Amino acid sequence: MRSSNVTLKSIADRLNVSVTTVSRVLNGKSDRYRISKETQELINTAAKELSYSPNQLARGLRLKRTNTIGYIIPDISNPFFSSIAKNVEKSARKLGYSILLCDSEEDTKIEENLLQLMIDRKVDGLIISPVGLEVNHLRRIAQKNIPIVLLDRYFPELNLPFVTSDNYKGALEAVNMLIEHGHKRIACIQGLVNTSPNNDRVRGYIDAHKTHELSVDKKLIVGDSFGEENGYIETKLLLKQDDPPTALFAVSNLISLGAIRAISEEGLKIPDDISMVSFDDQPYSRFLSTPMTTVSQQNSQIGQIAIKLLIDQIESNRQLEPKGIFLPTRLISRDSVKRNINLGIKAIG
Amino acid sequence: MRSSNVTLKSIADRLNVSVTTVSRVLNGKSDRYRISKETQELINTAAKELSYSPNQLARGLRLKRTNTIGYIIPDISNPFFSSIAKNVEKSARKLGYSILLCDSEEDTKIEENLLQLMIDRKVDGLIISPVGLEVNHLRRIAQKNIPIVLLDRYFPELNLPFVTSDNYKGALEAVNMLIEHGHKRIACIQGLVNTSPNNDRVRGYIDAHKTHELSVDKKLIVGDSFGEENGYIETKLLLKQDDPPTALFAVSNLISLGAIRAISEEGLKIPDDISMVSFDDQPYSRFLSTPMTTVSQQNSQIGQIAIKLLIDQIESNRQLEPKGIFLPTRLISRDSVKRNINLGIKAIG
DNA sequence: ATGAAAGCGCTAACAG
DNA sequence: CTGTTAGCGCTTTCAT
Numbered sequence: 056m057r058s059s060n061v062t063l064k065s066i067a068d069r070l071n072v073s074v075t076t077v078s079r080v081l082n083g084k085s086d087r088y089r090i091s092k093e094t095q096e097l098i099n100t101a102a103k104e105l106s107y108s109p110n111q112l113a114r115g116l117r118l119k120r121t122n123t124i125g126y127i128i129p130d131i132s133n134p135f136f137s138s139i140a141k142n143v144e145k146s147a148r149k150l151g152y153s154i155l156l157c158d159s160e161e162d163t164k165i166e167e168n169l170l171q172l173m174i175d176r177k178v179d180g181l182i183i184s185p186v187g188l189e190v191n192h193l194r195r196i197a198q199k200n201i202p203i204v205l206l207d208r209y210f211p212e213l214n215l216p217f218v219t220s221d222n223y224k225g226a227l228e229a230v231n232m233l234i235e236h237g238h239k240r241i242a243c244i245q246g247l248v249n250t251s252p253n254n255d256r257v258r259g260y261i262d263a264h265k266t267h268e269l270s271v272d273k274k275l276i277v278g279d280s281f282g283e284e285n286g287y288i289e290t291k292l293l294l295k296q297d298d299p300p301t302a303l304f305a306v307s308n309l310i311s312l313g314a315i316r317a318i319s320e321e322g323l324k325i326p327d328d329i330s331m332v333s334f335d336d337q338p339y340s341r342f343l344s345t346p347m348t349t350v351s352q353q354n355s356q357i358g359q360i361a362i363k364l365l366i367d368q369i370e371s372n373r374q375l376e377p378k379g380i381f382l383p384t385r386l387i388s389r390d391s392v393k394r395n396i397n398l399g400i401k402a403i404g
Numbered sequence: 405m406r407s408s409n410v411t412l413k414s415i416a417d418r419l420n421v422s423v424t425t426v427s428r429v430l431n432g433k434s435d436r437y438r439i440s441k442e443t444q445e446l447i448n449t450a451a452k453e454l455s456y457s458p459n460q461l462a463r464g465l466r467l468k469r470t471n472t473i474g475y476i477i478p479d480i481s482n483p484f485f486s487s488i489a490k491n492v493e494k495s496a497r498k499l500g501y502s503i504l505l506c507d508s509e510e511d512t513k514i515e516e517n518l519l520q521l522m523i524d525r526k527v528d529g530l531i532i533s534p535v536g537l538e539v540n541h542l543r544r545i546a547q548k549n550i551p552i553v554l555l556d557r558y559f560p561e562l563n564l565p566f567v568t569s570d571n572y573k574g575a576l577e578a579v580n581m582l583i584e585h586g587h588k589r590i591a592c593i594q595g596l597v598n599t600s601p602n603n604d605r606v607r608g609y610i611d612a613h614k615t616h617e618l619s620v621d622k623k624l625i626v627g628d629s630f631g632e633e634n635g636y637i638e639t640k641l642l643l644k645q646d647d648p649p650t651a652l653f654a655v656s657n658l659i660s661l662g663a664i665r666a667i668s669e670e671g672l673k674i675p676d677d678i679s680m681v682s683f684d685d686q687p688y689s690r691f692l693s694t695p696m697t698t699v700s701q702q703n704s705q706i707g708q709i710a711i712k713l714l715i716d717q718i719e720s721n722r723q724l725e726p727k728g729i730f731l732p733t734r735l736i737s738r739d740s741v742k743r744n745i746n747l748g749i750k751a752i753g
Numbered sequence: 754a755t756g757a758a759a760g761c762g763c764t765a766a767c768a769g
Numbered sequence: 770c771t772g773t774t775a776g777c778g779c780t781t782t783c784a785t
Contacts, residue, residue: 062762073772078764089770111524112465113762116777121461123504123525131493137486144480144507153521155472156505158493172502175460176472283687315691338632339688342664346693411778422756427780438754462778465761757784768773 061105070097081107115177123153124365125173127183129161133281135308135335135354136184139206142358143182150366152179159186161247161280167192174201180365182206187250202368204361208251209379216368218361218380222252222334225350225384226259226304227266229332232348232386233302234267237395238330242300244289244310246281253281256306256334275300278310286313294321294329301329301395308335311347319344326393336387346389353382410454419446430456464526472502473714474522476532478510482630484657484684484703485533488555491707492531499715501528508535510596510629516541523550529714531555536599551717553710557600558728565717567710567729571601571683574699574733575608575653576615578681581697581735582651583616586744587679591649593638593659595630602630605655605683624649627659635662643670643678650678650744657684660696668693675742685736695738702731 063074063081070077072094079088080098101107115121124147128136144154155178159166163186170192173181180202185193187208196203197215209217233241243260246253257276264271274296278289286305290313293300305311311333318325325331325345333340336351360380412430416423421443428437429447450456464470473496477485493503504527508515512535519541522530529551534542536557545552546564558566582590592609595602606625613620623645627638635654639662642649654660660682667674674680674694682689685700709729 060762063764064762074762075764075773076771079771082764091770094770108520108524110465110526110762112461112470112526113777114764116459116461116465116761116779117763117765119777126505130490131480132483132487132490134481134483134486137483137489138481140486141479141481141507144505145509148506153525154505156475156493156503157497158490160494171457175457176502177459177461309687312687312691319691337688338658338661339686339692342661342668342692343688344691344693344695409778412780413778423779424756424781425754428755431780440754443754459778462761463780465763465777466779466781468761755785757782759780759782761779763777764775766773766775769771 061107062110063107066098066101066105066107070094070101072098077102081109119177121177121179122151123155123176123178124362125155125157125169125176125178125181125183127157127159127166127169127173127181127185129159129184129186130281131156131158133309134337135352136207138354139184139358142355143206143362146359146362147366150362152362152366161186163189163192170196174199180204180369182361182365184208185210187247202365204365204368206357206361210251214377216364216377216379218357218364218382219252220352220357220384221381222255222384223259223262225334225352225386226256226306227263228259228384228386229334229348229350230260230263230304231266232388233304233330233332233392234263234269236302236330236392238300238302239269239395240272240275240298240300241302241304242275242277242293243304244278244286244293244306244314245276246278246285246306246310248279253306260304278306281307281309283309283313283316286310287317288313290314290317291321294318294323299329302392303329303331305331305333308333308337308340308349315343325391330392330395332392340387341389343391345391348389348391349387351385351387353384356382410456411459412456415447415450415454415456419443419450421447426451430458468526470526470528471500472504472525472527473711474504474506474519474525474527474530474532476506476508476515476518476522476530476534478508478533478535479630480505480507482658483686484701485556487703488533488707491704492555492711495708495711496715499711501711501715510535512538512541519545523548529553529718531710531714533557534559536596551714553714553717555706555710559600563726565713565726565728567706567713567731568601569701569706569733570730571604571733572608572611574683574701574735575605575655576612577608577733577735578683578697578699579609579612579653580615581737582653582679582681582741583612583618585651585679585741587649587651588618588744589621589624589647589649590651590653591624591626591642592653593627593635593642593655593663594625595627595634595655595659597628602655609653627655630656630658632658632662632665635659636666637662639663639666640670643667643672648678651741652678652680654680654682657682657686657689657698660684664692674740679741679744681735681741689736690738694740697738697740698736700734700736702733705731 205217336349554566685698
């Protein structure tokens with residue numbers, strides 16, 4: 056029951072023409088094949104009347120082209136990813152592509168299955184924010200010459216185009232600022248370890264110390280996930296240390312939410328008792344009980360650029376010489392950082 | 405270049421058997437067709453060796469079944485929708501379905517096109533959070549007997565299954581509480597007018613007044629979109645009124661963010677100068693400068709139930725007797741509501 | 754226990 | 770100016 060089934064054939068039969076002709080007219084190739092005005096008329100009106108619409112499955116099978124893009128994200132409910140997803144979908148749609156969306160739940164195994172699933176569904180290309188701990192499944196894709204663009208997370212050792220924020224510089228700038236405000240014990244609550252955004256941000260954190268000839272206390276680099284829970288737990292522990300940090304560098308928006316929870320539970324105040332800066336600006340960041348100083352990423356550009364890169368690749372039918380694109384971040388100063396008076400001699404700003 | 409193309413045929417040729425046999429074995433129908441153990445072996449190993457994986461386009465064309473669900477949302481970057489999307493995708497994936505995701509940008513025209521696009525792609529069913537102002541395109545779908553479930557927004561006049569929060573009761577409870585705290589001039593900043601969640605919430609707002617034999621000042625019901633901007637603008641205007649409200653009922657999380665911005669710009673404090681309660685709890689709600697009293701919805705259940713309902717419909721191959729499911733909300737009290745001392749005589753809690 | 758053939762709906766090569 | 774034919778990769782009916 057469930058089908059309308061107006062096909063090229065049904066139109067052809069009804070008008071006593073061949074499916075070829077119908078196909079040609081309906082695909083705007085009337086001129087190239089010099090189809091008579093009358094048959095054009097006939098076919099067009101019939102198609103409209105029956106509200107014909109081509110079966111994209113059949114079309115895709117024949118053409119080896121589906122106009123759909125596979126999109127794999129580690130967590131669509133994370134506002135960072137969903138704001139990017141918005142622009143990925145929108146840009147794709149404007150260029151005539153649809154999005155097959157899957158969530159890998161930060162699980163490499165799931166990601167791997169999803170990848171196969173998308174290949175089987177014959178997507179024209181892939182945008183993926185990989186979990187980032189394993190490369191081999193991605194390398195396999197690359198070898199199959201399926202157009203692909205990595206988003207947010209990349210692999211230095213892998214020759215694939217990617218677009219991401221300049222996480223290193225963003226972190227460097229943020230931690231520099233903290234140090235210049237007199238902080239010497241700055242904790243870094245990291246996300247998923249060995250993931251490029253994480254590594255780059257931690258590297259920025261460390262280099263900021265080096266620049267200021269400050270040693271890094273390894274015990275102050277903690278955590279292992281981009282989630283809220285991680286921020287909460289690690290902050291709890293940090294605050295219990297013998298020599299607790301005077302400032303916190305939270306590597307993601309969710310981490311900082313967890314950190315805030317822990318800090319307030321301990322009856323402490325930001326920035327009076329502890330200063331804080333967080334990666335990822337969010338619409339609510341400025342309205343938090345202490346408006347948060349953040350490192351803001353260009354979420355809308357990231358998605359757009361990734362799609363453009365990918366569709367270029369698809370439509371030019373050539374492998375892109377793989378290049379990585381780093382987008383600059385912006386440090387947004389609000390109220391969560393205070394000069395550290397204990398030792399804060401060097402006045403600033 | 406771009407293809408591996410291990411097909412049933414290529415396996416069949418290599419082993420000198422028919423594609424039929426290969427198909428049967430690989431689909432686990434060996435027993436039913438009494439395929440010999442040897443050929444089974446042969447085929448299975450060959451398939452593994454070549455890492456065969458069926459072309460889902462071909463399969464879908466033949467079977468008229470794609471195991472994909474079309475999902476249309478008005479704004480994936482809205483954390484309310486993205487948290488639902490998380491569970492829609494996850495539940496679908498667990499049951500063997502993929503999600504074709506599109507964003508209608510709260511635009512009926514786009515929504516209509518998207519609907520056709522999904523039908524052409526032969527999705528097995530549809531989950532849609534419709535814009536909600538127009539019904540006809542949805543009615544048309546219903547008539548085509550394509551399984552569909554409405555999410556968040558529904559149409560009383562339309563016989564389609566839906567799942568949504570009990571917006572009426574949620575609003576009723578919230579505004580009741582405000583009134584019982586002595587507020588008599590409560591503004592309601594609404595979302596997209598004539599949309600079911602909006603209408604139900606506004607109705608709750610009005611009925612709360614009726615219950616307490618309080619008249620409703622129409623000038624206090626303002627706004628026209630679920631976005632942040634709307635919250636900002638309307639709050640600005642409200643605060644300039646001759647007899648400004650002592651409390652605000654914001655119909656969405658984004659609206660409340662806008663309202664907060666306006667309130668703080670005017671140098672006012674929540675709840676000292678104005679009380680506030682907002683629909684939609686978010687992870688950050690408790691950390692706002694004034695922890696926000698909210699009406700919390702069961703986002704994860706909503707998505708799950710919608711998918712279950714839809715897949716039931718798909719796999720039972722029958723139209724569901726369309727029923728609407730309303731999920732209860734929960735009022736989370738925090739610090740954004742204060743007893744109104746001006747006239748607040750009736751003490752409470 | 755296995756295969757041949759038809760067909761899902763479409764496009765393209767070739768033919769006139 | 771139009772049509773015939775083949776085929777994309779798969780499943781299923783009907784035969785044997």
